[in-house]
Amino acid sequence: MKTRDRIIHSALALFNEQGEPNVTTNHIAADLGISPGNLYYHFRNKEEIIHSIFDQYALDLTVGFQPEAPAESDQQRLLAYLDATFQLMWRYRFFYANLPDILRRDAVLQNKYLTAQQSLKTNLFAMLGQFRETGWLDMEDEALASLCSTLKLVASSWIFYQSAQAPQAKITPAVIYQGVLQILNMVSPMTTDKGRAVVGEIIEHYRQQMASASA
Amino acid sequence: MKTRDRIIHSALALFNEQGEPNVTTNHIAADLGISPGNLYYHFRNKEEIIHSIFDQYALDLTVGFQPEAPAESDQQRLLAYLDATFQLMWRYRFFYANLPDILRRDAVLQNKYLTAQQSLKTNLFAMLGQFRETGWLDMEDEALASLCSTLKLVASSWIFYQSAQAPQAKITPAVIYQGVLQILNMVSPMTTDKGRAVVGEIIEHYRQQMASASA
Amino acid sequence: MKTRDRIIHSALALFNEQGEPNVTTNHIAADLGISPGNLYYHFRNKEEIIHSIFDQYALDLTVGFQPEAPAESDQQRLLAYLDATFQLMWRYRFFYANLPDILRRDAVLQNKYLTAQQSLKTNLFAMLGQFRETGWLDMEDEALASLCSTLKLVASSWIFYQSAQAPQAKITPAVIYQGVLQILNMVSPMTTDKGRAVVGEIIEHYRQQMASASA
Amino acid sequence: MKTRDRIIHSALALFNEQGEPNVTTNHIAADLGISPGNLYYHFRNKEEIIHSIFDQYALDLTVGFQPEAPAESDQQRLLAYLDATFQLMWRYRFFYANLPDILRRDAVLQNKYLTAQQSLKTNLFAMLGQFRETGWLDMEDEALASLCSTLKLVASSWIFYQSAQAPQAKITPAVIYQGVLQILNMVSPMTTDKGRAVVGEIIEHYRQQMASASA
DNA sequence: CATGAATGAGAGTTCATTCAT
DNA sequence: AATGAATGAACTCTCATTCAT
Structure with missing residues (x-):
């Protein structure tokens, strides 16, 4: 799975578990073991992740x-x-x-x-x-x-x-x-x-x- | 109207307009023209305002x-x-x-x-x-x-x-x-x-x- | 006992129990059941209480x-x-x-x-x-x-x-x-x-x- | 010197000079010319700095x-x-x-x-x-x-x-x-x-x- | 003497986002 | 692609102190 898709996947899982407002972009990155910078390489911002989902x-x-x-x-x-x-x-x-x-x-x-x-x-x-x-x-x-x-x-x-x-x-x-x-x-x-x-x-x-x- | 009630009133109005997560305690205080300290004199925290509402x-x-x-x-x-x-x-x-x-x-x-x-x-x-x-x-x-x-x-x-x-x-x-x-x-x-x-x-x-x- | 002395007494007790930095002037007033304003009628500020002690x-x-x-x-x-x-x-x-x-x-x-x-x-x-x-x-x-x-x-x-x-x-x-x-x-x-x-x-x-x- | 070590170093110096309770995390950050956010990137909170020291x-x-x-x-x-x-x-x-x-x-x-x-x-x-x-x-x-x-x-x-x-x-x-x-x-x-x-x-x-x- | 509401500066901390490497 | 250090505005909340009554 490509990083971009892994981000979507992980974000969805975390959002479902904890509610979107309680999940930070850093949480998502940490969950995947990637850097926040990398996350922002694939998505301009948090909103774009939600859009993708x-x-x-x-x-x-x-x-x-x-x-x-x-x-x-x-x-x-x-x-x-x-x-x-x-x-x-x-x-x-x-x-x-x-x-x-x-x-x-x-x-x-x-x-x-x-x-x-x-x-x-x-x-x-x-x-x-x-x-x-x-x-x-x-x-x-x-x-x-x-x-x-x-x-x-x-x-x-x-x-x-x-x-x-x-x-x-x-x-x-x-x-x-x-x-x-x-x-x-x-x-x-x-x-x-x-x-x-x-x-x-x-x-x-x-x-x-x-x-x-x-x- | 007492300040305590005015806070509840203003908070309710702002929550309804903008959504609770988008309204800060400072917004409420500013809306009423009171200091943040005064708001916290009447309520221990934001949650207590929600409780009162x-x-x-x-x-x-x-x-x-x-x-x-x-x-x-x-x-x-x-x-x-x-x-x-x-x-x-x-x-x-x-x-x-x-x-x-x-x-x-x-x-x-x-x-x-x-x-x-x-x-x-x-x-x-x-x-x-x-x-x-x-x-x-x-x-x-x-x-x-x-x-x-x-x-x-x-x-x-x-x-x-x-x-x-x-x-x-x-x-x-x-x-x-x-x-x-x-x-x-x-x-x-x-x-x-x-x-x-x-x-x-x-x-x-x-x-x-x-x-x-x-x- | 006069209020002034009661303040000193209560402040000393609270300071001893909890440490001076952890005791606010409001704590002292509440402990005595008097208003913070009254406390400041008897003492210009917290420091003056310490001085009196x-x-x-x-x-x-x-x-x-x-x-x-x-x-x-x-x-x-x-x-x-x-x-x-x-x-x-x-x-x-x-x-x-x-x-x-x-x-x-x-x-x-x-x-x-x-x-x-x-x-x-x-x-x-x-x-x-x-x-x-x-x-x-x-x-x-x-x-x-x-x-x-x-x-x-x-x-x-x-x-x-x-x-x-x-x-x-x-x-x-x-x-x-x-x-x-x-x-x-x-x-x-x-x-x-x-x-x-x-x-x-x-x-x-x-x-x-x-x-x-x-x- | 790494930022993390610089923070410890600066915090120690300020604590020694002014006493720990009188030194805020913002003071430390300002002393180093870094943002408060950066300080909190390296330490979860003030207590953790003291622990490190x-x-x-x-x-x-x-x-x-x-x-x-x-x-x-x-x-x-x-x-x-x-x-x-x-x-x-x-x-x-x-x-x-x-x-x-x-x-x-x-x-x-x-x-x-x-x-x-x-x-x-x-x-x-x-x-x-x-x-x-x-x-x-x-x-x-x-x-x-x-x-x-x-x-x-x-x-x-x-x-x-x-x-x-x-x-x-x-x-x-x-x-x-x-x-x-x-x-x-x-x-x-x-x-x-x-x-x-x-x-x-x-x-x-x-x-x-x-x-x-x-x- | 006494009340208690009000102040406001400032504390610790968070987080989406940026950027040099 | 990816890192991770860095930013800074904003947040909740505290507290010594003031002041009209």
Whole structure:
């Protein structure tokens, strides 16, 4: 791995563990065993590291959410989607815990973020539309849009919300799974009978994941 | 107003405007035209100011949410509750935008926060139960509990979520009203016919509030 | 007791416990339950408190060391002298632990101190001279002067020296008695047979004092 | 000289001149013409500088007091020992003037200090034992131990004691030589005829040193 | 006599960033 | 590419002292 990538990697790990404001550029350099000067050879400043992390996040987002990705079944596709969503959040969790302050000081990042949010919204909407066509959901357009925005809100805020509930802001995989379940519980009341069966299975699947993660 | 209160007041305003990490004790003192020494005469340190702000918040929370508060009608009571919730958030919005980092470094505050969350959950649950009895909601116990926790999550995260969407993390009253509407949209699908009419009226009410706030 | 005296009293106690540089004027006021303004009504500044303490010390010095004080015997007189010396040190022990810095910043106090030292030397010399006449010591003038200055050095430095050896600079009465014994051990080799018996008895006396103080 | 060493050097000089509590880290940095940040690049905090100075002192102590150091004669060895002792004190005199307060706040340093004191005691005792064997001293074991502890006390306290006597706590080399003479005067009465001659010569030597230092 | 709020200089320390090598 | 010493502005906090009441 190139030094530049190692810096991104280490910074991400430290940000996730300790929160971005508590990690100095010297910490990152020390963690890698390189000099601060070297770090600044690869990045103009701390903000640029955050930008790079965000770019990676945005890339993961587009790569992981190809709606035309082939799948064995619609159920499989939903599972893959949920997994992707929350794994992304897990990997970049520091970001969600400090969003307002990070974006406030960086208008460019703010725009990047909004673009990412837009694409997230688009493919979430597409996914839900597909489920309606499959006959799992029975909702009118407006209600679907409303559900969509609520889901996005909950997903985007889950880490933040849970950080505040957990002592020392320690987020574990189990917390992530709990977020998926929360989402599914919100969708469940809108489902048709056929859909309810599918969602029920998926809920059961994540309950087990969560149990094994907690153990 | 006493200096101690002026400090709390000024700190809250600055925190809300610029984010807590970006406001130094010297900024607060300068804002009030007092010496840094004087600020430290009234507060041992910056953390104690945050504590005092939080205590005020917790007080507002208990004062503003008396379930036995007399009201003309259940509808009036719901309106009052929603107003109180989101006005509280508006007043202490900095807090929601920086929760994870603020709580991480202060275990005592973390506990205070969790206590406040608990009481919030309790009275939210009581409120929803009342509506079910009135015949506005038609839900089973489990579904009600799930709705309750979702609503709490959305309410608690609204400011955080919107801070990230808004340039410079500028939160306006219109954003707050939008949050109320979001909540109502989530409750609406669960209502009875009778309930739907009531919620519809309230939604209309907040649409107008929002329109006049934006103008 | 008048406020002024209470201040002196409290300041002395705190200085002894925590070291003069670690005791602020606010600590003293708080200890007495008076306002800092009141403290400054009675004393122009912190230095003046130290001066007053020193004046009290100087007074105790002259009062407690009257060579013409009547005594049952020479032995009694020696005992009284040793007791007085080390009790004085115990009472004003903070002073000995911080002398260089206290005197450096205050030329007036420096002069007062030198005067006190001079009188201490004078009456110590008188005491030793008396013992020589009594036939307890057998020394020539020069040796007597040398012994005298050594004794003064040891007595003056005892607290300082022991502070450095003891964890947290905690000085106890036992440490004081140990100092008396140190002094007596230095005098002992110079004594005549008659003198040795007397000194031996006194040593035994202080050994018991020390044992009971330690218990 | 490396910056780190220059900092130690400058700090030591300033501490000696003005007393450790009166010298700030900014003073040291300014004295060297470096930034405060640079100082903190080399030392985590002020205490660490003091530790480093002490470590150097402890090193000088072990290096300068090799008992097996070859010497032309016992007399030469004694001279070398006395010189080393008091030169060490001169070089680190700030330390002796502020011991109680410096050690009180730093338990680690306290332990280091006690260790150093122990080794000092050991080699002083060895030196005196040697002189007894050479036939310069005629003392029993207990008396020798007592003399030893008195000498250590006097040596350790000399700077402190003299700081209080001298205006502005200004210690000069002449004061140091006077300390050596004080020590010798204390040993002198215990010597045999042979020893007395030797000590007499050494006393004469230091009287001349002192005279030339004063001039 | 007494209060207690207020002052302000300055303490120790941090950290993103630079730059000569 | 990389080092690591160096910068300097800014931060939190302290404390002897003042002053209106």
